[in-house]
Amino acid sequence: MSEAPAAPRAASADGSTGDGIALLLTPPVPRAGWRVLPARVIAMCAVELQKLRHDRTELYTRAVQPALWLLIFGQTFTRIRAIPTGGVPYIDYLAPGIIAQSAMFIAIFYGIQIIWERDAGILNKLLVTPTPRSALITGKAFAAGVKSLVQAVVVIVIAALLGVALTWNPLKLLGVALAVVLASVFFSCLSMTIAGIVLSRDRLMGFGQAITMPLFFGSNALYPVSVMPGWLQAVSKVNPLSYQVDALRGLLLGTPAHLAADFAVLTVAAAAGITAASALLGRLAR
Amino acid sequence: MTSDKPDGSGTGGTPDVAGTAETPSRSGAPAGAPVASEGPGGFEGGPAGPAEGAPGAVGASSVAADRVSVEAVSCTGLAHAFGETRAVDGLDLAVREGEVFGLLGPNGAGKTTAIRCITTLLPVPAGMVRVFGHDAAKERMAVRRLLGYVPQQLSADSALTGRENVALFARVFDVPRRERAARVTQALAAVGLADAADRLAGTYSGGMVRRLELAQALVSAPRLLILDEPTIGLDPIARTGVWEHINAVRAATGMTVLVTTHYMDEADQYCDRVGLMHRGRVRALGTPTALRHGLAERRGADRLPTLEDVFRDVAGSGLDDHSGGGFRDVRSTRRTARRVG
Numbered sequence A: 001m002s003e004a005p006a007a008p009r010a011a012s013a014d015g016s017t018g019d020g021i022a023l024l025l026t027p028p029v030p031r032a033g034w035r036v037l038p039a040r041v042i043a044m045c046a047v048e049l050q051k052l053r054h055d056r057t058e059l060y061t062r063a064v065q066p067a068l069w070l071l072i073f074g075q076t077f078t079r080i081r082a083i084p085t086g087g088v089p090y091i092d093y094l095a096p097g098i099i100a101q102s103a104m105f106i107a108i109f110y111g112i113q114i115i116w117e118r119d120a121g122i123l124n125k126l127l128v129t130p131t132p133r134s135a136l137i138t139g140k141a142f143a144a145g146v147k148s149l150v151q152a153v154v155v156i157v158i159a160a161l162l163g164v165a166l167t168w169n170p171l172k173l174l175g176v177a178l179a180v181v182l183a184s185v186f187f188s189c190l191s192m193t194i195a196g197i198v199l200s201r202d203r204l205m206g207f208g209q210a211i212t213m214p215l216f217f218g219s220n221a222l223y224p225v226s227v228m229p230g231w232l233q234a235v236s237k238v239n240p241l242s243y244q245v246d247a248l249r250g251l252l253l254g255t256p257a258h259l260a261a262d263f264a265v266l267t268v269a270a271a272a273g274i275t276a277a278s279a280l281l282g283r284l285a286r
Numbered sequence B: 001m002t003s004d005k006p007d008g009s010g011t012g013g014t015p016d017v018a019g020t021a022e023t024p025s026r027s028g029a030p031a032g033a034p035v036a037s038e039g040p041g042g043f044e045g046g047p048a049g050p051a052e053g054a055p056g057a058v059g060a061s062s063v064a065a066d067r068v069s070v071e072a073v074s075c076t077g078l079a080h081a082f083g084e085t086r087a088v089d090g091l092d093l094a095v096r097e098g099e100v101f102g103l104l105g106p107n108g109a110g111k112t113t114a115i116r117c118i119t120t121l122l123p124v125p126a127g128m129v130r131v132f133g134h135d136a137a138k139e140r141m142a143v144r145r146l147l148g149y150v151p152q153q154l155s156a157d158s159a160l161t162g163r164e165n166v167a168l169f170a171r172v173f174d175v176p177r178r179e180r181a182a183r184v185t186q187a188l189a190a191v192g193l194a195d196a197a198d199r200l201a202g203t204y205s206g207g208m209v210r211r212l213e214l215a216q217a218l219v220s221a222p223r224l225l226i227l228d229e230p231t232i233g234l235d236p237i238a239r240t241g242v243w244e245h246i247n248a249v250r251a252a253t254g255m256t257v258l259v260t261t262h263y264m265d266e267a268d269q270y271c272d273r274v275g276l277m278h279r280g281r282v283r284a285l286g287t288p289t290a291l292r293h294g295l296a297e298r299r300g301a302d303r304l305p306t307l308e309d310v311f312r313d314v315a316g317s318g319l320d321d322h323s324g325g326g327f328r329d330v331r332s333t334r335r336t337a338r339r340v341g
Ligand SMILES: Nc1ncnc2c1ncn2[C@@H]1O[C@H](COP(=O)(O)OP(=O)(O)O)[C@@H](O)[C@H]1O
Pocket: A286, B082, B085, B086, B087, B088, B105, B106, B107, B108, B109, B110, B111, B112, B113, B114, B325, B326, B328, B329
């Protein structure tokens, strides 16, 4: 409907803006139905990749911590042999856990970016585009996933350089990518949900710091579930990070894993996260 | 989505009192200035803007004509409160297609809140808002497709280049890929940023960021461009630059422009019609010339009053203690000023 009256608008053109504005006279034809969501996801992911291209410092600074974990914690505990890993060297056992952890850190702090975008008016502007809130959140969540994925690649390379025997089977690596993206969708939505509740960068920062370590230590990233006390096992059972680590270990190291259950949990968690964050986005718009 | 039939009569925003249908061009004759006390009193119902090429003297009869008479924006009894603060309190407004309409008022008058209701950012708790006939509360997607919006803050993403900033909006407005690069280039050229397009927006000056935002809004060929304080915090030269680009783009595309500002002089110079807003309501409406001559007639002053004089006249005594907008506004204005540098 909206396109109909567009044609006569060119009438009063006086050329004062230079030669070409011809394209700016016709509104684009709207995408409809199911094609909106993937288009928005691609748009947000493209932005994230462009930002990474312009400024890689975060990529490098965020590589320091996982490198230290692998180098110091990994090598030391490999020597001590204190943790039952089912036969693999501890540093190998640890690597998927650290990959998952560094991806989770990126995703958890993604909500801060949302608050920054809100304060800067960027979010408001996106909300005045033909983008349903759920599509905007999904786009942002997958953008966080892309960012995490790039980080995961860096950590995988570090691990490989430290001699961890990882798979190079492309199909399994694709599974790794999927697990990282799904988990990041969940964690970034968790963070955007908290952002929608606390509405301030400082408070979100506090929350982020308060939950990352419990999520990390309350998972199987550092040690198997079997050595945990009962209450921690319960925490690990409801912690999506554990399912991500389980999947990454199974795929990267070939250790026994529950891939179907892992991916099912991660998918459900991601969907739940998107729902919750979309519902709270309105609070950020106010 | 498909309310094609223009809804000129149902909104109550078109009382059609004025017989002298003044064209929204700047020539506006010094007709008797209707200073309405309760919203738009006697000024509505003129034909659509110059883009339609409507002949000069058309009265109420043209309202029946198809589409021509659909108002770009019509608000009826719009109200929005934040807790106790009644930011918008019974706003009546009608923006005609093709005109540059200025919503004026001091900080805290409720301009931004009204804009946020029109742009679907805020719900419409009371009253009715229509954009080209589409209900802003119910047909949000349809309304958004018609809008280009530049918020009060400088809102370009400083971590992206100018081109990437515009490309994002091309993407989210479904510009097909084969057209995207060309469209983005044209939008950047239209605001004079062709040379700076591949620099990070973080390196832009305040005026350049504003023009970049204009390009972001233009890339989807909106029928209605909404600018919230486009020149706030800019130096005089940058302000003129922004306005010149708004005007050039408007002349070339014939789009309707709804702009808010608290700089009365700018409104006088660049707006076809203005609505003077105070405490959540439009207190006077008309062409700047008409409003100023109207006041001159009533006052019998020797010199032609400024738009600011008109504003003081309609806002009455409460102006000085109520304006200022409170802490929140000061803070966000400061933030903008800081980003402008
Ligand atoms: N999000 C908000 N929460 C609470 N109060 C608000 C909010 N936005 C605006 N206000 C208040 O509403 C009034 C109108 O504000 P606003 O619409 O921003 O005015 P203007 O844009 O004309 O300066 C002010 O008193 C302001 O403090």
